[in-house]
Amino acid sequence: MKLDYLQALKRAAEARGAWILHGQEPLLEQNLLDVFRKSWQQQEIERQRYDISSVNDWKTVFNALNSLSLFSQQLAIEVHGNIKPDANGLKQLKSYLQHNESNLLLIILPKQDSSSLKSAFFQTVEANGVVVPLTAAYPQDRQRILTVEAEKLGIQLDRDAWAWLMQHHEHNLLAAKNSLMRVNDTFPDHSLIQIEQLYACLQDQSRYTTYDLSDALLEGNLAQSIKIFQYLVASGEPHSLILWTLSKEMRLLMQLFEQPQNALQLGIWKTKVAHYQQALRRLNPQQFLSWPTMLLHIDAAIKGMSKENPEHLIQQGIAELCGKTLFSH
Template identity: 75%
Template sequence: MKIDYLQALKRIENAQGAWVLQGQEPLLEQNLLDRLRQYWHSQGIERQRYEIQSVSDWKTVFNALNSLSLFSQQLAIEAHGNIKPDAAALKLLKEYLQHNEQNLLVVVMPKQDNQSLKSAFFQLIEANAVLVSLNAPYPQDRQRILSVEAEKLGISLDNEAWQWLLEHHEHNLLAAKNSLIRVSDTFSEHSQITTEQLQACLQDQSRYSLYDLSDDLLKGDLASAVKIYQYLLATGEPMSLILWTLSKEMRLLMQLYEQPHNALQLGIWKTKVQQYQQALRRLAPQQLLGWPSLLLRIDAAIKGISSENAELLSLQAIAELCQAPLFQMKN
């Protein structure tokens, strides 16, 4: 079955079997995963996360799905990566879909091209599970999605304001959501937002963005990246969005190291391939090994699960990406 983001939101409570999320909209991925995690937490469903960095990692995922802990009756597993199962793992996936109706496997992948979507893995998912497209190709789709975000904030926009917001941010839903948050904070006494209010709020807030941070991380410009990071913190950028940016760049670089000739298939834009390749040449393979655990520590700190400082850990991740670790191990 193929569904879109808004349809997926309505099916959270009935999610079972396997869901594969693929697309290029970070806001949609973040929102959908947040909603799933909230539901799992409310129902006492155990959650586990795995990074798919090689085909062999799929065996670990299916072993986990078939072995509940003593304290859990249901299990939800997130598998993040862009490596599809091989024939042996596809057999395990088929067995799981046929016999395990309680647990849920959520596979999170970057946007796939048409050829990839015709592979055996995606055909199996479409026929026996759920394929969620995290894309919003048309202006009306983007407005519908952002209208839901505006409603959460207790605001609405008139037609002219919607047109201005969509044109101002082009296809960037994440930036558009941030603008809605800022305008709702700035004009908290207003429920109906006009174009003039949007312009007044955003003209002073457009100095730096998460995309500027991404560019500096790929360039390895530590001084500029730290300056932008501090600006984002000072202007109220949510830590979860900063983590998403750090995670995206780290994961793409880790995947590109494993698959150096598959940059486009990994979801890297053609115009950015050279930047990622240059960044990878700058980095030592041993650095990459510690990134997944660092990202998990940042996530736990943001959620209050650990006592560590999320801002300092994020700064450490920025330094790692720029090949300037804040802490060096002594022999």
């Protein structure tokens, strides 16, 4: 079964079997994970998390699903990564789906290409479980999602305010949600938000977003990229979201280098294709080889798993994307 984000929100608390969440919208992923984790806590379901770095890691996942601890009657396993099970893992997945009705295998993947969505792995889960694409491709989809966010805050926006918010943030749902929270904090006595309130509290404060960082990175403008990065950090933007921006641009550039004719299929906006092509002409493809390791180092530093300074590493990543080097080796 395939569900969209809003349908999945309503069903997450009762989820069993196998679910796949895939996409590149951090707000949608985080909201769904929050609902899942809250429901597991309320139902006293044991939660385990696994990060897949090789095909062999799937053995550990399926072993865990088949061996409940003495204190658990149900288990929810969260799997993060972008490596799918091999033929043997697929066999174990099918067995799990046929015989295990009380546990949940929740698989969180980045955005997938069309061939991946047609793979036996996806088809097996879609036929016997649930697949949720974390996308909001059209303005009406984004407004529906943000309307739910506004309702959580107890506010409504009039037509002009919606138009301004959507235009101001283009397709950045997370930034738009932050703006809704900010306008609610700034005008706590207003249940109906009009364009004047939005404009008054956002024109100065939302000076830069991660999308401005993306634009500066694609232009190769190191000084502007570092300036925006420092602004984002100073205004409380999580390091993990800045890393997500860096990772997304690196991944898209590497994919476009391999598939130069498939820009739109890779999820690059039509108006941005020329920017990505220009960035590729500026960069040396040999650099791409070091990018995955660099992103892992930044992620480890953010999570406190290394002694390195995440901000220094992020700035190195920014410099790499701009085709520059901050430090000599």
